[in-house]
Each structure stands twice: as C-alpha cells, then as structure tokens.
Amino acid sequence: MQTKNKILDDISQIMNSAMGVAQGARDEAQNALRSVVDRMLADRNLVNREEFEAVRAMVQKAREENDALHARLAALEGQLRGSAAVSADERSSGPTTPSL
CATH class of the missing domain: 1.20.5 (Single alpha-helices involved in coiled-coils or other helix-helix interfaces)
Structure with a gap:
C-alpha cells in the first residue's frame, strides 16, 4: 500500500x-x-491413539471369540448331561430281576 x-x-x-x-x-x-x-x-x-485402537480391536475380537467358545462349551455340556441322563434312565429301566 x-x-x-x-x-x-x-x-x-x-x-x-x-x-x-x-x-x-x-x-x-x-x-x-x-x-x-x-x-x-x-x-x-x-501409547498413541492408533496403537490404542489396534489393541482395542484385538481385545474386542478376542472377547467375541471367547463368548462364542463359552456358548459352544455350554451346548456341549448340555448334550453331555442329556446323554448321561438317558444312560441313567436306561440303567434304571433296564432288565430287572424279579423280586421274590
């Protein structure tokens, strides 16, 4: 100017x-x-934000896998209890000796 x-x-x-x-x-x-x-x-x-977010994603994935495995284990335990109950019923309803 x-x-x-x-x-x-x-x-x-x-x-x-x-x-x-x-x-x-x-x-x-x-x-x-x-x-x-x-x-x-x-x-x-x-840690910086990028590292934090990466670890957070890994933890979330591990938690989801853990929940899925927990549900699978509970289902297998339920099946095992069911088959054990059937076996116990078979033993109790199996051939009986006549009482004298």
Whole structure:
C-alpha cells in the first residue's frame, strides 16, 4: 500500500515485519511445546491413539471369540448331561430281576 506519507509507509512495513516475526515465534513455540509433550508421553510409556485402537480391536475380537467358545462349551455340556441322563434312565429301566 503506497501513501504520500513516508512515515506511515515505514510504520506499515515495521508492523508487517513484526507480524511475520511474531508468527515465526508462535510456530517455534508450538513446535517446542509439542516436542516437550511428545517426550513426556514417551517417557511415561503411553501409547498413541492408533496403537490404542489396534489393541482395542484385538481385545474386542478376542472377547467375541471367547463368548462364542463359552456358548459352544455350554451346548456341549448340555448334550453331555442329556446323554448321561438317558444312560441313567436306561440303567434304571433296564432288565430287572424279579423280586421274590
């Protein structure tokens, strides 16, 4: 922006330069803070979101498989009890000796 007043042009340039420097300082401060936070998290053995979600998916799959196996085991135990009950009935209704 060109004006007839040299002083206003100089002030404008100084302000633009100051804004650029302030923006650069802000970016450097953000990067420094981000690196400090990342280092602190790494020191505490915390996981990032991607790792957490991957482990969470594995746990959910394992839980579903465990539930399916539990249901299958319960069904097999029910069949075993049913066949044991039939065997007990066969023994009790099998050939009996006449009582004297």
